Amino acid sequence: MNMKTLSIRILFLVTLLAPRFGYAEANRPNIVFLFSDDLTTQAISAYNYGLKLPPTPNFDRLARDGMLFENSFCGNSICTPSRATVMTGLHSHKNGIVNLGGALDPHRPSWPKKLKQSGYTTAVFGKWHMKTKPNGFDDWEVFSGQGSYYNPDLFSAKGNRRVEGHSTDVVTDVALNWLDNRDHSKPFALLIQHKAPHRNWKPSIKELELYRDMTFPEPPSLFDNYESRIAAKNHKMGIDEHMRMDSDLMMFRGDQANRVLGRFTPEQREAYLAAFQEENDAFIANPPTGKALVRWKYQRYMKNYLRCVAGVDRNVGKVLDRLDELNLTENTIVVYCADQGFYLGEHGWFDKRWAYEESLRMPLIVRWPGTVKKGSRSSAMVQNIDYAPTLLDMAGVKLDWEVHGISLLPLLKNGGAAPENWRSTIYYRYIDGGHGVPQHSAIRTKDFKLLHFDQPRNAAEEASIWELFDLNQDPQEMLNLAGKRTHATKLKSMKALFHKTKQYYGDSDEGVWTNRRGVRFADEDYIRPPRPRRR
Ligand code: SGN
Numbered sequence: 464m465n466m467k468t469l470s471i472r473i474l475f476l477v478t479l480l481a482p483r484f485g486y487a488e489a490n491r492p493n494i495v496f497l498f499s500d501d502l503t504t505q506a507i508s509a510y511n512y513g514l515k516l517p518p519t520p521n522f523d524r525l526a527r528d529g530m531l532f533e534n535s536f537c538g539n540s541i542c543t544p545s546r547a548t549v550m551t552g553l554h555s556h557k558n559g560i561v562n563l564g565g566a567l568d569p570h571r572p573s574w575p576k577k578l579k580q581s582g583y584t585t586a587v588f589g590k591w592h593m594k595t596k597p598n599g600f601d602d603w604e605v606f607s608g609q610g611s612y613y614n615p616d617l618f619s620a621k622g623n624r625r626v627e628g629h630s631t632d633v634v635t636d637v638a639l640n641w642l643d644n645r646d647h648s649k650p651f652a653l654l655i656q657h658k659a660p661h662r663n664w665k666p667s668i669k670e671l672e673l674y675r676d677m678t679f680p681e682p683p684s685l686f687d688n689y690e691s692r693i694a695a696k697n698h699k700m701g702i703d704e705h706m707r708m709d710s711d712l713m714m715f716r717g718d719q720a721n722r723v724l725g726r727f728t729p730e731q732r733e734a735y736l737a738a739f740q741e742e743n744d745a746f747i748a749n750p751p752t753g754k755a756l757v758r759w760k761y762q763r764y765m766k767n768y769l770r771c772v773a774g775v776d777r778n779v780g781k782v783l784d785r786l787d788e789l790n791l792t793e794n795t796i797v798v799y800c801a802d803q804g805f806y807l808g809e810h811g812w813f814d815k816r817w818a819y820e821e822s823l824r825m826p827l828i829v830r831w832p833g834t835v836k837k838g839s840r841s842s843a844m845v846q847n848i849d850y851a852p853t854l855l856d857m858a859g860v861k862l863d864w865e866v867h868g869i870s871l872l873p874l875l876k877n878g879g880a881a882p883e884n885w886r887s888t889i890y891y892r893y894i895d896g897g898h899g900v901p902q903h904s905a906i907r908t909k910d911f912k913l914l915h916f917d918q919p920r921n922a923a924e925e926a927s928i929w930e931l932f933d934l935n936q937d938p939q940e941m942l943n944l945a946g947k948r949t950h951a952t953k954l955k956s957m958k959a960l961f962h963k964t965k966q967y968y969g970d971s972d973e974g975v976w977t978n979r980r981g982v983r984f985a986d987e988d989y990i991r992p993p994r995p996r997r998r
């Protein structure tokens with residue numbers, strides 16, 4: 464046998480036996496999936512919207528070392544539905560969760576489940592929010608529902624416990640502890656899912672002093688009058704009318720603090736009261752009214768929201784540092800994203816839900832040393848339906864169920880450039896109905912957006928069920944062009960594209976969209992079984 468034949472035989476043997484001894488596993492990339500709640504692209508300095516908001520050094524560090532997706536969107540801008548899409552690769556009308564109250568079918572395929580089946584060790588910590596127990600994970604410890612900012616209760620297969628501290632720190636620490644003690648013979652997928660910066664914005668005490676003397680720039684549409692956008696007039700998510708002074712803004716009178724800070728330890732409460740005392744006293748002594756009050760609320764909102772973001776950013780840094788220390792950086796894919804975007808005062812709003820830009824966008828940054836070009840940016844249209852096929856593709860695992868999404872691996876390998884015939888339209892559908900946001904579907908292309916409100920709530924809405932925006936001319940979406948003669952041809956072609964896209968994804972205006980209550984699973988499938996339904 465010559466040397467060449469010998470080495471081929473050895474190689475063959477190694478390939479055959481390696482999986483049994485775990486060698487091949489060592490080369491499969493690990494995955495750290497960092498997910499936060501309601502953390503919007505405007506708040507991430509790497510997205511660079513020129514808003515002069517504080518820098519986010521650790522998100523920026525990820526972007527510098529990886530790829531940032533500039534045109535990343537969700538398919539339904541609300542928590543549970545978006546999370547179900549991330550897990551399954553399917554839009555809401557096909558994944559079983561159409562609104563906030565939905566529960567994930569534990570028997571459905573998902574990317575973590577598939578990774579586990581293929582030899583990964585998998586774990587999820589923090590905000591899960593899909594009611595049923597996380598399935599497809601070796602370990603999980605999650606909140607039930609929204610979870611608490613302070614001293615959260617964590618539920619696991621072993622029961623539940625309360626952990627003292629701020630939820631962002633607690634979740635990171637629990638996750639990093641798992642990382643240290645995991646099954647080292649396998650590649651891992653670790654999902655670290657933060658509650659912050661979800662309402663009611665309660666930053667960690669570590670961040671309470673940040674931005675104290677700063678005045679944030681106001682978005683030009685803070686005092687939007689919704690002219691030409693009839694449905695938006697009936698919103699219930701205004702900073703002026705719907706944001707609560709006590710529980711949302713920490714502006715306490717009387718004994719309100721005791722109720723709002725009910726879960727806090729005496730020390731945490733003391734730190735909170737001290738941090739807001741002076742400003743609150745000044746407010747009570749001379750309460751602003753009208754527009755001045757909206758401005759005051761906007762500033763307080765921004766400070767607390769951005770302090771929560773700073774806490775997530777700090778914890779992202781902690782995770783990246785730990786990967787460095789453990790020598791895992793080179794062979795670990797880090798994905799950062801959030802479940803949807805959010806309004807930071809644009810249109811006078813907080814919250815999300817609308818197919819308008821700020822809540823339609825979804826931050827997405829991917830680092831994979833050696834594969835993803837450092838500091839690259841992709842302008843391709845990507846959506847949360849793409850995550851499941853992408854993550855499996857990156858791990859070399861075959862997808863074995865039908866998804867709506869497409870793997871982003873070719874883009875990741877190619878500096879962000881999309882293959883020919885990449886999608887040029889994304890599809891959106893929202894039905895939850897909370898915060899006065901009516902059911903609507905939408906499509907977005909690079910240059911235009913079309914919204915369709917299919918459940919008008921009054922005659923005025925009935926007369927204005929289509930909204931068309933020119934995203935280049937009007938990036939803030941202030942002028943609905945649907946009724947304009949100048950745009951009649953554009954409206955027609957966008958409507959045709961809308962129907963085609965809806966059909967392409969197998970959606971229709973009937974059926975599952977009216978089944979808001981979803982399927983009821985066995986009691987033991989739930990983190991906490993729901994109360995029996997009234998007849
Ligand atoms: C809570 C919030 C709402 C928010 C939903 C959905 N109210 O109900 O403002 O829209 O969650 O958020 S709160 O006063 O209880 O915070 S989601 O991120 O879970 O979709």
Ligand code: CA
Nearest residue numbers: 500501542802
């Ligand atoms: Ca959310």
